[in-house]
Amino acid sequence: MDFSVEYLEIDQLRALQSERLMNLIDYLEEKSGFYKGKFNELGISSQDIRSIEDISKLPITYKQDLRDNYPFGLFTVPKNELQRIHCSSGTTGRPTVVGYTKEDVDLFSEVVARSLYAAGARPGMQLHNAYGYGIFTGGLGLHYGAEKLGMSVLPISGGMTTRQVDLIMDFKPEVICCSPSYALTIADEFAKRGITADEISLKYAVLGSEPWTEIIRSHIEEKLGVHAVNIYGLSEIIGPGVSMEDFEEKGGSYIWEDHFYPEILDPATKQPVPFGEEGVLVITTLTKKAMPLLRYWTNDITSLYYDKNSKRSMVKMKPIVGRSDDMLIVRGVNVYPSQVEEAFSHVKGVIPNYYLTPVEKEQMCVALDIDLEIDNDFVTSQNFEKNSDDYSNFIKNFEHTIEGEIKKRVGITTNVKIHAQDSLPKCEGGKINRILKKK
Structure with missing residues (x-):
């Protein structure tokens, strides 16, 4: 050619x-x-x-x-x-x-x-x-x-x-x-x-x-x-x-x-x-x-x-960055899923399999719920017993760290829920929709 x-x-x-x-x-x-x-x-x-x-x-x-x-x-x-x-x-x-x-x-x-x-x-x-x-x-x-x-x-x-x-x-x-x-x-x-x-x-x-x-x-x-x-x-x-x-x-x-x-x-x-x-x-x-x-x-x-x-x-x-029709407006801030993804990528231990769910109040999107996976090897390296208080505190702190990183880099409020690796639905061949139905 x-x-x-x-x-x-x-x-x-x-x-x-x-x-x-x-x-x-x-x-x-x-x-x-x-x-x-x-x-x-x-x-x-x-x-x-x-x-x-x-x-x-x-x-x-x-x-x-x-x-x-x-x-x-x-x-x-x-x-x-x-x-x-x-x-x-x-x-x-x-x-x-x-x-x-x-x-x-x-x-x-x-x-x-x-x-x-x-x-x-x-x-x-x-x-x-x-x-x-x-x-x-x-x-x-x-x-x-x-x-x-x-x-x-x-x-x-x-x-x-x-x-x-x-x-x-x-x-x-x-x-x-x-x-x-x-x-x-x-x-x-x-x-x-x-x-x-x-x-x-x-x-x-x-x-x-x-x-x-x-x-x-x-x-x-x-x-x-x-x-x-x-x-x-x-x-x-x-x-x-x-x-x-x-x-x-x-x-x-x-x-x-x-x-x-x-x-x-x-x-x-x-x-x-x-x-x-x-x-x-x-x-x-x-x-x-x-x-x-x-x-x-x-x-x-x-x-x-x-x-x-x-x-x-x-x-x-x-x-x-995203599609203009995929843009979310969270308390007046224009947000694309890729911006949220880029923000939490700065936190060690995150697996990039996630879903965003807009949270609405009085016909306004006030926050995003984020379901996100954590790397099993990263969890194991912490040497916590599963279901122990130390493990629960670690997960809560991890969620707060991600929320803080997104707030700093994107300027919006999020509610992060951490899930074990491989527990969220995965793509099976085509495109994947990261935005779920509004709550």
Whole structure:
């Protein structure tokens, strides 16, 4: 594969983006009744878009637009020209449907292959693919991308954790992909069997589909002996492979902006924020054919930056703080689960398997209840007898320490309840919801 586009000079990249955006607007004027109507409402045409700098003139597209045009109203090709269809699970209203031409499937494979290479994967390696197959884009997306890179793929999908561990030990893959929460579950299964990191063949873990923090990264890397890196994407844009961390850099993910142009907008005003500031990530698909989207509102909160020490010239995005619709307001303080997780990660002995339950009083969220696990080895090192007064006092002090750390770093009141390791529900293959029903 040719990765040279990742190293284009910025002016060359902007010229490529401008050309692709102008071609896209011409294409949408001809092929998309939805966008043609939006252009007429705004009083704009292709003549008003002369460079990538004009992108702010274009309409924002929302998930509701996909639902309102269910199932195929946003497609720009006839159904018989589609090679693949994916859709969301539809757990909240109608599912969102996305389609791919042969060119789109090739593009999907290309950006995933590019992402896997950045993650450390190389031709000839084996990928243990524990992402779900089916209508979810993750399983097939990683599968095709790995094959394009020249890897062999075990398409095991999610679940059956004991079998996953058996096959990793037997087949000895170098790379695994799954959600971060499921990687924790797999790591715990290895630990239960007494299998240490140096006995595991895995070298790279490609993790995505949910926000995660450094405490989860360090736990996975320690238990599995891997470089754990984040892959980002969403089905409306293409699937995984929109953005990828480099295994030698970490902390920020390259956006493959020759295909996906990113903006950061203010959640309230919908206007661009100054470069480097936090807001909602908005993405325009510059090269898709079956269902191109203009300025798609992802709901993910992040910021963009350029790193002068980076290998590549493309922009990076910082780790997702959370989704704008997952934000909790606790006594006037805006809080995302990842912020709480980052705060308690500073307390030794915490296992990053937790749940948040908002506590409401008089129609206001006044606190968060947090159910959280403690490391068994850490407890054992304290030399307390189980159920003794000393043990009970230790647990109470541990809970208060975590509450104090969250208060100091996030500024909210929490009620922490500590549970033994492996006693809270775990992820069994897909995404995990850390926020439980309000009390």
